[in-house]
Amino acid sequence: MIRQAFSDLFERLGSTSRRGIRPATLRESSLRSRIMPTPIPRELILSLQHYPDTSAKDVSSMKPCVEVGEWVAKYQLIAREKGPNATRLHAPTSGTVQAIEEIPPAVNGQRARLAIRLLTDTDERELPLEPPSDYRSLAPEQMIQLIEDAGICGMGGAGFPTATKVRDALEKGVKTLIINGVECEPYISCDEALIRERADLTVQGAELLQAACLADDCVIVIDNAMPAARQALKEKLQGSAIKLQVVRRRYPAGDERQLVKAVCRREVPNDGHPTDIGVLVQNIGTAVAVYEAIVHAKPCISRIVTLTGSALLTPKNFDAPIGTPVQHLLNLCGVNENQHEFTIRGGSMMGQYLMDQAAPIEKTTNCIIASNNAEIPEREAEQACIRCGYCEQACPAQLQPQRLLASIRNEEWQDTVELGLDDCIECGACAVVCPSRIPLVSYFRAGKEIHNEDHSAQRQSRHWQERFQFHQYRIKKNQEKARSAKVAAQSAGEEQGFSRDQARMEISAAVERVRRRREALARETGHGEEKS
Amino acid sequence: MMKQRLASSSPMQFFPLQTSQIMLLVILATLPAMLVATWFFGYGVILNVLFATLVGVLCEATISRIRGRSVRATLADNSCLVTAVLFGMTIPPGTSWWLIVMGMVFAIALVKHAYGGLGQNTFNPAMAGYLFLLLAYPLDMTSWHLPAAAMNFNSASSPLGWQGFLQSLGCLFPFLPLLGDSLTVDGLAMATPLIESKLAAGNAIKAALEEGTGLFARSSETGWELINFAWLLGGLFLLVTRLISWHIPLSMIASTLIMSLLYYSPSAVAVLGTPYLHLFGSATMMGAFFIATDPVSAATGSRAKIAYGIIIGVSLYSIRVWGSYLDAVAIAVLFGNFCAPLLDRLLAPRKYGHPGLFSKLLGDITTGKSSP
Numbered sequence: 001m002i003r004q005a006f007s008d009l010f011e012r013l014g015s016t017s018r019r020g021i022r023p024a025t026l027r028e029s030s031l032r033s034r035i036m037p038t039p040i041p042r043e044l045i046l047s048l049q050h051y052p053d054t055s056a057k058d059v060s061s062m063k064p065c066v067e068v069g070e071w072v073a074k075y076q077l078i079a080r081e082k083g084p085n086a087t088r089l090h091a092p093t094s095g096t097v098q099a100i101e102e103i104p105p106a107v108n109g110q111r112a113r114l115a116i117r118l119l120t121d122t123d124e125r126e127l128p129l130e131p132p133s134d135y136r137s138l139a140p141e142q143m144i145q146l147i148e149d150a151g152i153c154g155m156g157g158a159g160f161p162t163a164t165k166v167r168d169a170l171e172k173g174v175k176t177l178i179i180n181g182v183e184c185e186p187y188i189s190c191d192e193a194l195i196r197e198r199a200d201l202t203v204q205g206a207e208l209l210q211a212a213c214l215a216d217d218c219v220i221v222i223d224n225a226m227p228a229a230r231q232a233l234k235e236k237l238q239g240s241a242i243k244l245q246v247v248r249r250r251y252p253a254g255d256e257r258q259l260v261k262a263v264c265r266r267e268v269p270n271d272g273h274p275t276d277i278g279v280l281v282q283n284i285g286t287a288v289a290v291y292e293a294i295v296h297a298k299p300c301i302s303r304i305v306t307l308t309g310s311a312l313l314t315p316k317n318f319d320a321p322i323g324t325p326v327q328h329l330l331n332l333c334g335v336n337e338n339q340h341e342f343t344i345r346g347g348s349m350m351g352q353y354l355m356d357q358a359a360p361i362e363k364t365t366n367c368i369i370a371s372n373n374a375e376i377p378e379r380e381a382e383q384a385c386i387r388c389g390y391c392e393q394a395c396p397a398q399l400q401p402q403r404l405l406a407s408i409r410n411e412e413w414q415d416t417v418e419l420g421l422d423d424c425i426e427c428g429a430c431a432v433v434c435p436s437r438i439p440l441v442s443y444f445r446a447g448k449e450i451h452n453e454d455h456s457a458q459r460q461s462r463h464w465q466e467r468f469q470f471h472q473y474r475i476k477k478n479q480e481k482a483r484s485a486k487v488a489a490q491s492a493g494e495e496q497g498f499s500r501d502q503a504r505m506e507i508s509a510a511v512e513r514v515r516r517r518r519e520a521l522a523r524e525t526g527h528g529e530e531k532s
Numbered sequence: 533m534m535k536q537r538l539a540s541s542s543p544m545q546f547f548p549l550q551t552s553q554i555m556l557l558v559i560l561a562t563l564p565a566m567l568v569a570t571w572f573f574g575y576g577v578i579l580n581v582l583f584a585t586l587v588g589v590l591c592e593a594t595i596s597r598i599r600g601r602s603v604r605a606t607l608a609d610n611s612c613l614v615t616a617v618l619f620g621m622t623i624p625p626g627t628s629w630w631l632i633v634m635g636m637v638f639a640i641a642l643v644k645h646a647y648g649g650l651g652q653n654t655f656n657p658a659m660a661g662y663l664f665l666l667l668a669y670p671l672d673m674t675s676w677h678l679p680a681a682a683m684n685f686n687s688a689s690s691p692l693g694w695q696g697f698l699q700s701l702g703c704l705f706p707f708l709p710l711l712g713d714s715l716t717v718d719g720l721a722m723a724t725p726l727i728e729s730k731l732a733a734g735n736a737i738k739a740a741l742e743e744g745t746g747l748f749a750r751s752s753e754t755g756w757e758l759i760n761f762a763w764l765l766g767g768l769f770l771l772v773t774r775l776i777s778w779h780i781p782l783s784m785i786a787s788t789l790i791m792s793l794l795y796y797s798p799s800a801v802a803v804l805g806t807p808y809l810h811l812f813g814s815a816t817m818m819g820a821f822f823i824a825t826d827p828v829s830a831a832t833g834s835r836a837k838i839a840y841g842i843i844i845g846v847s848l849y850s851i852r853v854w855g856s857y858l859d860a861v862a863i864a865v866l867f868g869n870f871c872a873p874l875l876d877r878l879l880a881p882r883k884y885g886h887p888g889l890f891s892k893l894l895g896d897i898t899t900g901k902s903s904p
């Protein structure tokens with residue numbers, strides 16, 4: 001153990017920058033080969049729930065505009081957005097609609113959602129695209145319309161509809177457009193691969209975005225751990241007005257607010273958006289999709305996904321059609337079954353464990369990690385907070401996580417607000433550095449949710465696993481109060497134990513509670529289905 | 533396995549060091565000082581530490597049992613080992629066993645667990661335990677019982693020999709029939725590591741100045757110099773490995789230095805000391821790197837840590853020179869402990885996207901309300 005600690009010490013040297021953390025990069029293996037086009041799988045599963053997370057109440061955010069049994073062509077519109085915060089969906093290839101049904105949740109806490117199952121055929125017959133005759137002479141509003149028609153959403157992870165964001169920026173007027181090529185998650189390399197191989201499209205996409213939002217300047221930001229991408233961009237940027245900025249790699253440098261600070265030396269007001277200070281941030285992948293949408297009128301039907309992890313024989317990036325089952329991509333990489341113990345969707349910092357290998361790639365899925373305990377060991381047993389302050393030094397939102405933790409544990413909601421619970425971006429940097437292995441973010445997510453529930457009764461129960469952790473903590477606290485002698489016999493290992501049944505009970509109780517409150521609210525106000 | 537995993541959430545990777553390992557590394561960093569002290573004072577130092585550790589572990593185990601907590605989980609954080617090591621090194625070598633038992637039980641049972649266990653205690657347990665003994669048994673705490681050889685550096689035998697070991701053991705456990713005619717120990721009233729020149733006052737300082745850098749001579753007056761350098765070495769190890777941040781040690785040492793420079797006067801050296809003596813003639817280095825930085829009872833934020841260090845440094849000098857207490861470092865640190873929670877509150881970092889104090893005030897002046 002001492003030897004381990006020693007070798008780790010040297011890793012730690014210089015590992016924390018002023019704010020944020022610097023985990024090792026693990027992108028190399030997936031960048032060894034070029035982006036691989038994906039052979040069309042037999043079935044595509046096109047989720048009608050746009051939101052990557054679980055905050056939505058409805059089973060779908062899109063309305064299908066095809067029937068079961070109908071044959072659809074590639075690029076054909078198959079679902080329309082229901083509200084302003086969703087995008088539309090196009091068929092990634094030709095085939096027959098087999099079913100429109102609920103699919104199981106992909107990750108913990110996700111709710112049931114509708115999806116179109118598309119049985120693909122091998123013809124790939126496509127609708128003719130109608131690109132604008134001269135895209136350079138398009139007005140901003142026309143460009144935004146093309147973006148909207150293509151169903152593009154933020155490809156960095158949040159999945160906010162790009163058209164809405166750009167339109168907002170156009171209305172408010174922005175000075176700077178930031179194209180975010182910073183990848184701060186250790187494993188994810190899709191953006192870097194994209195820049196390396198399609199630097200010209202990236203630059204043109206950036207130019208088009210700039211024209212669409214009428215920004216004065218445009219900056220492409222990458223981090224200093226991608227020299228090849230930097231070289232590629234430099235070449236393509238010659239003679240262009242777009243600037244290139246390289247920031248130091250650290251987590252979470254790629255977060256929107258962190259990026260704005262790094263580029264503009266200004267902070268986004270806590271209750272506002274980047275557009276409030278004249279900045280629009282778009283992801284690199286989004287820029288390429290925008291290029292396709294405006295120049296070729298091509299809808300967003302695929303994205304770059306990183307497949308990596310030590311259980312894969314050949315990790316690589318795929319250009320995968322939306323709706324490709326994860327299993328299909330895993331097979332293409334070759335899975336070493338002995339080493340494959342779990343799969344993560346998203347990065348190792350903010351991702352979630354994938355429950356169902358048949359779950360589809362969505363517009364916001366940037367990474368799949370097939371891994372095992374040896375590569376990503378489980379969190380060790382939680383110990384008491386020793387107030388070391390490492391978390392405070394790591395927090396990019398400049399909060400004091402250790403005090404926040406104490407106030408949440410004591411359920412002092414007034415304090416949590418003052419300490420900035422709402423400013424927490426849930427990046428998890430604090431939990432990464434915590435030597436006592438306290439799942440700080442889990443507490444913060446749970447805290448936000450309970451707090452919001454207490455106040456508005458409008459939010460759905462989400463992230464029940466975090467609620468569960470908090471619940472366990474409460475139980476423990478109460479037990480201690482009661483001085484239960486039996487607990488003494490319990491070993492540290494058992495305290496960490498997890499029972500699915502208990503968890504289920506907790507979830508159903510939580511869901512029930514929310515439902516009751518909703519009903520009560522609906523009775524009082526006459527309209528319970530208000531948007532939060 | 534998979535089920536376990538599903539219940540946990542991101543992040544999934546962690547920085548390598550855990551609390552228990554950090555504690556072990558802190559103990560590792562105390563080794564240089566422990567070795568140097570042993571070289572000067574014989575095995576009494578190590579025996580103190582070992583015995584304090586034993587008492588500490590037993591006490592911690594008993595109390596976590598009483599509190600209905602898992603004994604294994606409580607001991608696993610290794611924090612009581614650090615307390616025991618630091619406590620053991622502040623007690624004069626050759627102290628009887630019961631003093632150590634009382635001090636450790638006070639530290640673990642009252643200072644740590646009565647406040648809620650690790651992470652909840654307001655005060656540094658080792659320092660509080662030490663101070664308790666100092667107030668209750670001032671005589672015993674200033675009596676040193678050293679092997680004869682350690683007193684006289686011209687003596688042919690070394691305190692590190694077998695005889696010296698038996699003598700030290702005999703001091704710790706007087707009921708053992710170890711101290712016979714052939715095994716005598718010398719006792720003298722002397723400053724402990726933390727009780728500075730106040731008792732021996734002028735003489736000690738003068739001797740220290742005159743003998744100067746006879747660093748390796750086994751002289752109880754100049755020994756502190758080398759011991760302090762050993763603490764500094766251990767402290768630098770903690771700094772380089774980023775186990776502690778520079779804020780507290782630097783601000784504490786700097787403020788002590790500035791105070792001693794400010795009041796330095798060649799004619800009053802016997803009373804006010806010299807800046808060099810203030811830094812290396814007593815327990816300043818141990819205090820700065822190992823005691824004030826105890827995370828649990830210290831301030832946590834960068835700004836708060838600097839203020840915390842300054843408070844300790846200034847009160848350290850003041851107590852040493854003008855105070856009537858026997859001890860400076862322990863009291864200064866406990867005083868800092870008092871202030872720490874307030875400092876954390878007052879000097880909290882400005883949250884991202886929130887106006888700072890300055891622009892808040894400016895906003896008040898210019899617009900009549902705080903700026904967004």
Ligand code: SF4
Pocket residue numbers: 384385386387388389390391392401402405430433434435436437438440
């Ligand atoms: S890093 Fe963990 S142990 Fe340290 S202060 Fe933060 S919560 Fe407490």
Ligand code: SF4
Pocket residue numbers: 394395396397398399401423424425426427428429430431440441444
């Ligand atoms: S999760 Fe929240 S509190 Fe923790 S480091 Fe990120 S922003 Fe700070």
